[in-house]
Amino acid sequence: MNPVSAALLIWYRKNKRVLPWRKISDPYCIWISEVILQQTRVNQGIDYYMRFIERWPDVEQLARASEQEVLKLWQGLGYYSRARNMRLAAQEIVNKHNGVFPKTAIELKKLKGIGDYTAAAISSIAFNEPVAVIDGNVFRMLSRLFNEVTPIDSAAARKTFLLLAESLLDKNHPGDFNQAIMEFGALQCVPKNPDCENCTLQTHCMAFMLKKVDHLPVKRNNVRIRKRFLHYFVFLHKHEQQCYTLLRYRGSGDVWQGLYDFPCIESDRILSISELEKEHLFCAIKSVAPEIIPISGIRKHILTHQHLMAQFYIVKCNNGFEHVKNNSLSLVSQTELGNYPMPRLIDQFLYENENLFDNC
């Protein structure tokens, strides 16, 4: 066996974290854990994983869940297309494969939302298929080990780094090897100040020998960030001792598809109240002179390619409320609010303003 691969496996057996999905060969559990861990810290992911498996212990039960239920459980993890796609892939497995997981990466990639990484992780860990995985940790570790300067966010990166990963892959233990290389990147070859003096791969590591550890991996960093200004309106309406508000269902073509937020006016800057009152949303209820009250300051919410600047307002307009309603808006009582999946920005706002409905 390649000495680097052997050293990685020895390191892994000694240092791997005890995680609920380790030692499990059930492809369903491996799939759930791998999808949750994409873009998510392990500590945060464990809790979501446990709740997900408890709620839907197998693929048949996930296939029967509603999109709203799955998104609600996923709330706070972000990248909500992952959850929507998992439910759709579960339905495909049940309907087209009799509930049995495909065993190869090529077949797994045909399922909704399963890409190269997830397919390789499932097929190698659950079915021992000798295919290499590369995630962000593996990119970093290979870039340093081989002094590979191809930018990891370039089109050429995947092919280049896959070849390097395949050159190390232990074909007799592909599942363990793939977990070892990912764990090594996550715990030992960390982005900043890795402990190279105490690294088992030190004598093989080109970046260490060339004193280039801090300069690898290379990134082009040409991602353009879009800045958006969102004015959110919490309409308050009292009816028979219950307080109601309006929630907006977010359709396709933007972030947070399938989730709910409040009616919103978007612009390229924060607007004044007099400017907001001229917007279409308020023209419809002009006759009842709605009271628009800003709540706290502007909140910044950072997504991968977008920075959202959000300002929330209470809008009291007990009469004329129905003029605002349209197909994407639902009238929701205060007590039902918790059943709706929401982006973290909205959930946090509600959490920090728990007395909001006292103004009803």
Ligand code: SF4
């Ligand atoms: S020596 Fe340093 S840079 Fe090289 S693999 Fe080890 S931790 Fe990473």
